[in-house]
Amino acid sequence: MTIKKTYEEINKKIKKGEAVVVTAEEIIPIVEEKGVEKAAEEIDVVTTGTFGPMCSSGAIINFGHSDPPIRMQKVWLNDVEAYAGLAAVDAYIGATQISESRGMEYGGAHVIEDLISGREIKLRALSNGTDCYPRREIETHITKESINQAVLFNPRNSYQNYNVAINTSDRKIYTYMGILLPKMGNANYCTSGQLSPLLNDPKFITIGVGTRIFLGGAQGYVVWEGTQFCPMSLKTDDGKTVYRGGTLAVIGDLKEMSPDYIRAAIFKGYGVSLLVGIGVPIPILNSEVMKYVAVKDEDIYTEIVDYSFPRLNRPSLGWVNYKQLREGRIRVRGKDVPTSPLSSYAKAREIAQKLKEKILKGEFLLQEPIQKFPKEREFKPLLEIR
Amino acid sequence: MLKKKVIFTFSSENVERPVTYQLIKKYDLWVNILQAKFKPSLGGKLVLELKGDEKQIKEGLDFVRQIGVQVELLEQEVLWDEKKCVDCGACVSICSTGVLSLDKVTYKLKFDYEKCIVCGNCVEACPLGAIKVTF
Ligand code: SF4
Numbered sequence: 001m002t003i004k005k006t007y008e009e010i011n012k013k014i015k016k017g018e019a020v021v022v023t024a025e026e027i028i029p030i031v032e033e034k035g036v037e038k039a040a041e042e043i044d045v046v047t048t049g050t051f052g053p054m055c056s057s058g059a060i061i062n063f064g065h066s067d068p069p070i071r072m073q074k075v076w077l078n079d080v081e082a083y084a085g086l087a088a089v090d091a092y093i094g095a096t097q098i099s100e101s102r103g104m105e106y107g108g109a110h111v112i113e114d115l116i117s118g119r120e121i122k123l124r125a126l127s128n129g130t131d132c133y134p135r136r137e138i139e140t141h142i143t144k145e146s147i148n149q150a151v152l153f154n155p156r157n158s159y160q161n162y163n164v165a166i167n168t169s170d171r172k173i174y175t176y177m178g179i180l181l182p183k184m185g186n187a188n189y190c191t192s193g194q195l196s197p198l199l200n201d202p203k204f205i206t207i208g209v210g211t212r213i214f215l216g217g218a219q220g221y222v223v224w225e226g227t228q229f230c231p232m233s234l235k236t237d238d239g240k241t242v243y244r245g246g247t248l249a250v251i252g253d254l255k256e257m258s259p260d261y262i263r264a265a266i267f268k269g270y271g272v273s274l275l276v277g278i279g280v281p282i283p284i285l286n287s288e289v290m291k292y293v294a295v296k297d298e299d300i301y302t303e304i305v306d307y308s309f310p311r312l313n314r315p316s317l318g319w320v321n322y323k324q325l326r327e328g329r330i331r332v333r334g335k336d337v338p339t340s341p342l343s344s345y346a347k348a349r350e351i352a353q354k355l356k357e358k359i360l361k362g363e364f365l366l367q368e369p370i371q372k373f374p375k376e377r378e379f380k381p382l383l384e385i386r
Numbered sequence: 387m388l389k390k391k392v393i394f395t396f397s398s399e400n401v402e403r404p405v406t407y408q409l410i411k412k413y414d415l416w417v418n419i420l421q422a423k424f425k426p427s428l429g430g431k432l433v434l435e436l437k438g439d440e441k442q443i444k445e446g447l448d449f450v451r452q453i454g455v456q457v458e459l460l461e462q463e464v465l466w467d468e469k470k471c472v473d474c475g476a477c478v479s480i481c482s483t484g485v486l487s488l489d490k491v492t493y494k495l496k497f498d499y500e501k502c503i504v505c506g507n508c509v510e511a512c513p514l515g516a517i518k519v520t521f
């Protein structure tokens with residue numbers, strides 16, 4: 001007999017405090033012991049987590065109107081430019097924009113972290129002035145309490161699977177994958193593997209538009225497929241299936257978030273990024289869903305890519321699994337190379353635990369997607385047409 | 387008992403001298419090699435941690451200077467701000483001496499200060515600014 005559960009049934013159990021919830025790590029030995037069918041019967045929700053640099057992030061802010069009013073056309077927050085080409089007092093502060101006075105040591109991500117932490121931010125705005133918005137300049141201070149809305153809206157987060165970056169050249173290089181030492185001196189990877197949200201539901205059976213998630217310590221939502229979404233799996237030469245192109249666009253109330261789960265980061269020589277903590281609950285609707293959440297680090301493969309090659313398609317140096325990566329050393333072309341994660345496994349685990357506790361306490365209910373993601377998407381390069 | 391971290395720089399003239407052997411044998415010092423880089427016949431660099439009697443350390447270092455080896459004391463210190471650290475591990479693979487590692491059970495960062503040679507590599511690798519070198 002195959003088990004089937006609905007969102008309503010699971011939510012009913014959550015409300016009664018009867019739901020059985022475990023993390024994506026805890027489920028592994030359970031499935032090993034009981035098998036997929038039995039585990040699917042007993043477990044209602046599996047929680048996942050990730051905490052890593054997610055560059056395609058930012059916040060929509062509405063400052064409120066000054067008197068006399070201004071239609072802000074250029075906006076700076078702590079000297080970091082925010083995009084103000086929408087209405088009068090709305091702006092979007094992107095995480096990777098850097099400060100005009102301090103350069104790479106402070107950026108949009110820091111503005112976001114400072115806002116969440118309740119710190120005061122200097123706002124400067126310029127305008128041409130209109131009959132209805134006569135003011136041409138303003139300089140003042142804001143906090144998250146003083147403004148109307150502050151909404152984190154990240155167009156591409158929670159990458160399903162990411163490359164391992166390595167450098168075969170003779171010089172140290174500074175990348176968004178961290179510092180890469182010459183002659184394959186180190187290798188950096190960036191996924192929480194068996195805990196990672198989109199590796200636990202690789203075919204998007206349960207995750208779609210409307211899924212309620214843990215975002216930066218608050219409740220958030222998946223609002224669309226992430227940019228560059230490309231859900232099709234691929235096969236390695238020796239026949240292993242690899243999922244890697246899924247991404248999420250997510251939204252949540254920045255005012256409710258915590259600096260424990262949203263942090264600014266500086267990748268030296270590259271720039272500023274935002275570390276985002278995301279947890280996605282996966283409802284065990286049937287045994288197929290259970291089969292996927294039982295995935296282990298040793299079954300998840302990723303490609304080693306040479307970042308010293310300055311082109312779009314970089315050479316591959318083979319495949320490794322997350323168990324090998326997490327052990328701290330991998331072998332590449334016969335060389336023993338130390339590895340670094342960039343994405344915090346300890347934090348990912350903390351997020352999955354936290355989400356589990358919230359569900360167990362009945363504070364977090366599951367939301368069925370109102371629309372599924374597409375099964376196919378082309379990953380287009382940018383052509384230069386003259 | 388005193389502890390000191392030192393850097394010895396050898397030239398082609400003195401690179402063959404059995405310095406560590408002498409420090410142990412003659413001056414009764416406890417010697418831990420933190421890093422060694424040598425090009426035979428050209429010279430090299432040795433980073434050591436010495437433990438022993440204050441007088442013995444002083445005399446030992448005088449002896450090393452006498453044979454023409456340049457001696458530098460490592461007075462700097464690396465400070466790790468655990469509160470800022472998110473255990474991302476970006477610093478781990480950049481540290482050649484194995485000071486930094488992620489615990490196999492908790493996956494939290496472990497900092498083994500004893501082995502640190504204050505090279506500063508981890509400072510630039512940490513995206514959170516959680517590691518600093520002080521003078
Ligand atoms: S300064 Fe940092 S990188 Fe250098 S040895 Fe010490 S811990 Fe390792």
Ligand code: SF4
Nearest residue numbers: 471472474475477512
């Ligand atoms: S790079 Fe910085 S934040 Fe990351 S583990 Fe090392 S000290 Fe902690």
